[in-house]
Amino acid sequence: MDYSDDDGMLNIESGEENLYIDHTSEADYGMEEDMHNDSTSKRDQISYIVLKEEDIREHQKTDIKQISTVLSINQVEAIILLLHYQWSSSKVEDEWFTSEERVRKTVGMLKEHMVDLNDQDVNIGCGICFESYLRKEIATVSCGHPYCKTCWTSYITEKINNGPGCLMIKCPEPSCYAVVGQDMIDKLITIEEDKEKYCRYFLRSYVKEGKNNIKWCPSPGCVYAVDFGTRNGTENYVVTCLCSYDFCWNCSEDAHRPVNCDMVLVRTATVISRRTRDVTGDDETKVKRKRAKRVKRTIDRYMHYYVRWANNQSSRLNAMEDLKELQAVQLEKLSVKQCFSQTQLQFTVDAWLQIIECRRVLKWTYAYGYYIPREERTKKQFFEYLQGEAEVGLERLHHCAEEELQHFVDETDDPSTDFDDFRKKLIGLTKVTKTYFENLVKALENDLADVAVDDSK
Template sequence: MESEDDMHDANDSAEDDFYSGGEAGLAASDDGDADYDFADHDSDDSAELISHRQQQNYSILSEVDIQRRQEDDINRVSTVLSISKPEACVLLRNYNWSVSKVHDEWFADEERVRKVVGLPEKHNEMPNDREVTCGICFESCPRGSMSAAACGHPFCSTCWRGYISTAISDGPGCLMLRCPDPSCAAAVGQDMINSLAADDDKEKYGRYLRRSYIEDNRKTKWCPAPGCEYAVEFVMGSGSYDVNCNCSYGFCWNCTEEAHRPVDCATVSKWILKNSAESENMNWILANSKPCPKCKRP
C-alpha cells in the first residue's frame, strides 16, 4: 500500500493540473472574447468610414486638378466632334464648360453653333502673295510675318500682339476674343494666343481660362478663404452644405459664409446684416431696396 505522504503528493499534483488547465481554458476563453470584441470594433469603424464617405458629397480641386479636368474635357469634345483642340476649347467656353451641352447643341444644329461661337466650317487662307497688307497698320509685310484666324483676314505679328495684349489687359473678356476685322466674328483660339502673345500675356490668359472653368460651372466654386487657391466641386443630393477645404477653412456651399449648420442660410444672412457696422445705412437699404435675384444681396 502507498503511504499517506505519497497519496497526499498525488492529490496536490492533480489539483495543480486541474487549476492550471482551468486557468488556461479561461485564458483561451478570454482571448476568444477579445477577438470577437476586436472584430466588432473593426466592423463599427468600417461602418463609420463608409458613412463619412457617403456624407462628404464634395471634392477639393487644386490648380493641377483643374487643369487636368479642363484638358480632359477639351480632349473629349475634340475626339467626339472630330475638331481641333482650340476649336473644342472655344465651344466649351461658350457653353460654360458643359460637355453634354456642347454635344447636344452641336448634333442638333452644327451650322448654327459654328455661327454663334465663331468657327467657320472652312479655314480660309491668306492671299498667296509675297507681301500682304496688314488690315490694322496697312503696312505691306512679308507673308511669313502675317497671321490670320480661321477667317483668313491677315494682320502683322506686331498688330496681333498689341491687339491680344490690350484684350488680355481688359480682363476675362479676352477668352471670347474675335478677329480684329470689324465685319468678322471668327474666334481667336488659344493656339494663336500661345504663338503670338508675350509670355506675361500667355500666363495671364491661362489663369483666366482656368478660372472660367470654375466660375462658369454651376457645380464648382472657389474656396472663399482669403488667399486660398483651392476650388470645390459639389454634388447635390445631401442635406448638408458644409464644406471643409484643404486650407482648413469651413464654409457653407450654398451661401459661401462660414459653416453655420444647423442654422439656415437666410437666418445667417439676416444676422450678418443686423450686426454690420453700418447698421443704420443697412436699415435704410433693407427698407428701400430688394435683394438681387442672383446673389441675394440688397
C-alpha cells in the same frame, strides 16, 4: 427686455486667418456625417473633394479630349466650344449634332475664309497699322482677315490685361465674329506674365462658369476648389478646404451651422441704424414718435444678439492666436519639461481646435435665437437653457486648456506627477464638450422639434 421682431441680422466679415493643418499632395476627400434626431429621417453623409489646380487641369483636359474625339474636331476648336457653352460637354454635343453650321457661326468657328489672300502677293497689308509685310509676318484666324503679328500680339495682350474676356477674343475687324483660337495665343504671346494671366483665366473659367457642383474656396489667396458632388437633399454644406478654412459651400460664407443660409445673408446693423436716423429726427407727430420707439426696440433687440455674436467671433480669433502660440512655443516647452513627445501632446492641440469650433457654433446660436418668434416662449426658454449649458461647458474646457495647462508650462522644471491626471482631464473635457455641441447643433438644425409648444396662455 421684451423685444419686437424684425428681419435684420448678422452679415459680418469673419477676418479669420487660415488654420494649421498640413495636407498631402493628393486631392483630399472630406467626409462629414451629419447627426439628426431619431424623430426625423437621418441625412445622408456629405462627401466632397478638395481639388488642387492640377486636378482641375486634368478635368479640363479630359473634357477637351472627349469633345475633340466625339465631334471629330481638333482640340483648339473643342476648347472654343467648351468655353462658349460654359464647359458643358452635353450641351456642346446636343447643339453640334442639331446644327453644326449654326454652332460654328454662333461661336465664330468659320469653315471658309471671308477674305482670301492672293497667292501671288509677296507683300500683304496689315488691317491695323496699314503697313505692308511679307506673308510669313502675317497671321489670320478662320475669317482670313490679315494682320501683322506685331499688331496681333498687341491686340491679344490688351485683351488679356482687360480680364477674362480674353478667353473668347474676336477678330479685330469690327464686323467680323471669327474667334481667336488658343493656338494663335500660344504662338504670339511670349511675355510670361501675360501667359500666366491667360492660363489663370482659363483654369478659373472651368469652375466659375461651368461646373455647378464645384466652387472656389472663398478664403483670400486660396487656390483650391471644392467639388461638392451629389447633395442628396442635404442642408449641411459645411466643408473644410485644404487651406483649413471652413465655409458653407451653399452660400460661400463663413461656416454657420446650426443656422441656415437665409439667416446669414441678411441686412446688417448699418441698414437699421440708417433707418433709425431717418425716422427719429422729426418727432412732430405721434405716429412718428411711435414709429421711432418701435425702431429703437428693434435696434436694441438686434444689438442684444449682435454684441454676443461679435464677442464669440472675437473669442474665436483669440483662440486661434492661442493655438498658434501653443504650437510655436508651448508644445516644445511641455515636451522638454514633461518628457512627452509633441505627438503625445496632440491632445492639447485637439482641445484648442475644439474650442475654436465651439466658438463658431456658439456665435451662430445667437443668430438662431434672434429669429425665434416672440410668441414661442417655451422654445426660447429651452434654447436659452441649452445655450447657457453650452457656454458653461465651453468655459470649463477653455479654463483647463489655458490656465491649467499654463501651470505645467511655466511653474515646474521637472516632470510633474500631476500631468497625466491633467492629460486625462483635458481629453475628457474635450470629448464631453464636443458631444454636447454636436447635440446642440443637431437640436437647432431640427428647430428644437422636441419642444412641446403651448404658449397660448
